[in-house]
Amino acid sequence: MRPEKLIHLADAAVAARRMAYAPYSGFAVGAAVATADGQLFTGCNVENASYGGCLCAERVAAAAAVAAGHRRWQALAIALPGGGTPCGICRQFLSEFAEDLLILAIDTDRPTAPPHRYQLQQLYPHGFSGRDLQAGPPKPPTP
Ligand code: THU
DSSP states (O other), rough: HHHHHHHHHHHHHHHTTTTOOOTTTTOOOOEEETTTTSSSSEEOOOOSSGGGGGGGGGHHHHHHHHHOOOEEEEEEEEETTTTOOHHHHHHHHHTTTOOEEEEEEEEETTTOOEEEEEEHHHHHHTTHHHHHHHOOOOEEEEE
């Protein structure tokens, strides 16, 4: 992606963070996915009183892209304090659609610092995929 497009993507993730619903953790996260044809879909974390129901920003953005018919992506940006990387569930979720996605991590505590860049393959090597399901059913454990 061209540098100006990456800046636009990063800005969208920062803006989406303002919509975070995070009353339990107080930790707001924004995300934005750039599709193969250059559209942007954004997400924020959406928490729930039943904590297991919390959704991460990355999966909200990714699901919005899929729901709009966009399954091919160029890059995903996340914006969060400290500039951390997507959690394990999100890595698995993203790898379903883009095993080697470019990920930009924006530290909202350092808004002028350039985002860290990762490839999903680097963050999540040897993930589980549909290819593994085609290996056939697992053998039942021996008692
Ligand atoms: N969170 C995300 O949205 N993305 C991540 O990659 C890590 C964590 C959210 C989930 C929860 O609402 C809050 O941050 C604290 O974990």
